[in-house]
Amino acid sequence: MFDLSLYSLVLLAHVTTATVLIGHALLAPLIRRATLSADSLASLRTWLDFGERAAKANPVAAMILLASGVYLGSVGWWTQPWFYVAAAAWLANSLLATLVIRKTAMRIGRAAGLRDGAIDPDVDRLRQSPGWHAAETILASNDLAMIYVMFLKPGLLECCIVIVGCAAVGFAWGHRPVRARVEQREAVMG
Numbered sequence: 001m002f003d004l005s006l007y008s009l010v011l012l013a014h015v016t017t018a019t020v021l022i023g024h025a026l027l028a029p030l031i032r033r034a035t036l037s038a039d040s041l042a043s044l045r046t047w048l049d050f051g052e053r054a055a056k057a058n059p060v061a062a063m064i065l066l067a068s069g070v071y072l073g074s075v076g077w078w079t080q081p082w083f084y085v086a087a088a089a090w091l092a093n094s095l096l097a098t099l100v101i102r103k104t105a106m107r108i109g110r111a112a113g114l115r116d117g118a119i120d121p122d123v124d125r126l127r128q129s130p131g132w133h134a135a136e137t138i139l140a141s142n143d144l145a146m147i148y149v150m151f152l153k154p155g156l157l158e159c160c161i162v163i164v165g166c167a168a169v170g171f172a173w174g175h176r177p178v179r180a181r182v183e184q185r186e187a188v189m190g
Contacts, residue, residue: 007075014068017061021093022147024058025140028101029174032136035127041112041119044127048109055102062094081156082149089142089149089163100135133174141170 004012031051038044069087077083108126112119119127145166149159 007072010068010071013064014072017065017068018143018146018150020057020061021065022143024055025093025136025143027054028136029140032132035108038119038127040117041123042116044112044119044123045109048105048112051105055097058097062090062097066090080153082153082159085156085159085163086146086149089146093139093142096135096139100131101139104129104132104135134171137170137174138167141166144170 028051031047031054034047035044035051038047069090073083104126108123111123111126142163145159145163148154148162148166154162
């Protein structure tokens, strides 16, 4: 009935885990905006908790993506430059997710503590982290660039142009700081 080769199964695992990671990368800026617009410590903690739960599968998905990518590389992709670009993007995204995004969210959560009330200036400063915004933008841009790279398997120059282009669009899309958008919305509503 089904005649799936090992290659087909590994490719299916690769595409599935990439989809999980890309989906989260596209959801993450929405969670960040919600943390920025939270008007109380309780609301902020709710969104941080939601972000943590939404990312729960990411480490496992990233490792499956890496392992399946290594296998797929061993069947002939090692010789193609796009393969190394994709590996570099995987490494960059892993580092950004763990060392910047997760660490910043944990720092905000600790600062928010278990107390209630309004968001104090220290917590507000942490949630406004430009590093968090930049890391999420680069992560999502890399993921979207990898869709192009994985399907078209271009040369090295084209890969680099696509990655830089996606990052430029990502930063241009969010060119105004999120805080400015939140303050503008509050001015209109309040």
